[in-house]
């Protein structure tokens with residue numbers, strides 16, 4: 001079970017809305033078993049049809065446990081590029097689809113399987 005901070009979800013929603021119609025992308029940081037922070041990579045690409053995050057830009061930091069990115073559409077499923085990226089890195093990957101409300105969050109493992117999550 002993945003646990004994520006309630007205020008962080010609000011922050012991600014806000015960031016995704018502000019970035020719309022482009023994609024928002026960032027890394028996730030875990031603190032004492034709870035995802036509680038997003039970390040922006042200076043190499044992240046914010047673009048409409050971008051593949052979001054290059055695996056060459058991963059921060060060398062063990063508290064980074066995955067990624068989050070937005071889909072400016074109603075599709076909450078990972079693309080082939082997303083799955084390829086997930087497989088390289090981390091244990092939890094969030095996709096939040098338009099319009100970025102609580103029901104629009106999807107959590108995936110590095111294999112692309114759906115993960116249960118808890119808001120704390």
Ligand SMILES: [Zn+2]
Pocket residue numbers: 069070071078079082095
């Ligand atoms: Zn995607």
